[in-house]
Amino acid sequence: MSSPYLIPIAALLRNVPTSRAINFTAPFDGKREFEPRPEGEPDVASDAPTRIEGSLASYPGGLRFVGTVSAPFDALCRRCSTPIHDTLSVLVKERYVEDMPTDNDEAYGYEGDELDLAPLVHDAIFLELPLTALCKEDCLGLCAQCGVDRNESPCDCAAPIHPRWAKLSELLGDDSSGS
Ligand SMILES: [Zn+2]
Ligand SMILES: [Zn+2]
Structure with missing residues (x-):
C-alpha cells in the first residue's frame, strides 16, 4: 500500500521552478x-491524525518544502x-536533494520521481515535542508526604526541612526563618 507521504514530483522536476500545494492528513x-x-515522555501515537499543509517547489538543484505540520x-x-x-504545530522549511545520503542533516534526499515527506514530518514533530509537560502552568503537584493532589485539596503536611537548614534555623532562632 502506498504511503500518503509519498509525493509525485516528476512534473515539478520537469518545469523548474514550479510549485504545488501539499495538503493532507495522515x-x-x-x-x-x-x-x-x-515510556512516560510525551509522545505522538502512531495512528494520530497528522496534518501537513504547505507547498513543495522545485528550484535548480532540488526541491523545497515550506509549510506547517x-x-x-x-x-x-x-x-x-x-x-x-x-x-503541536511546527513550521517547516526543508530542502530535498536527489540521492542525498540519509545521514546528511543539511537536506533530505529523494530518489526517482517520488519524494517521501514522512521523515521530515517525524523529525519536525519530535524535535519540537517537549520532554516534559505540565497540565497547567501553576500545577501544584502531589504532596510528597501524603500523596494528595494539591490542585484539588490542600493538606496539613508541613513543608519538609532539609536537615542542614534545620540545624541553621536552630542556631539562629526560629524567627529568622522565612524572611
Ligand atoms: Zn499537573
Ligand atoms: Zn500532604
Whole structure:
C-alpha cells in the first residue's frame, strides 16, 4: 500500500521552478517506521491524525518544502500525572536533494520521481515535542508526604526541612526563618 507521504514530483522536476500545494492528513506513523519515545515522555501515537499543509517547489538543484505540520500528542503532567492531550504545530522549511545520503542533516534526499515527506514530518514533530509537560502552568503537584493532589485539596503536611537548614534555623532562632 502506498504511503500518503509519498509525493509525485516528476512534473515539478520537469518545469523548474514550479510549485504545488501539499495538503493532507495522515496517520503520524502508519507504517510503524519510527521508534516511540521512552515510556512516560510525551509522545505522538502512531495512528494520530497528522496534518501537513504547505507547498513543495522545485528550484535548480532540488526541491523545497515550506509549510506547517501539526500532530496531537499525549503526555502526563510531570507534577501531578494528569493525562494531557494537546496539539503541536511546527513550521517547516526543508530542502530535498536527489540521492542525498540519509545521514546528511543539511537536506533530505529523494530518489526517482517520488519524494517521501514522512521523515521530515517525524523529525519536525519530535524535535519540537517537549520532554516534559505540565497540565497547567501553576500545577501544584502531589504532596510528597501524603500523596494528595494539591490542585484539588490542600493538606496539613508541613513543608519538609532539609536537615542542614534545620540545624541553621536552630542556631539562629526560629524567627529568622522565612524572611
Ligand atoms: Zn499537573
Ligand atoms: Zn500532604
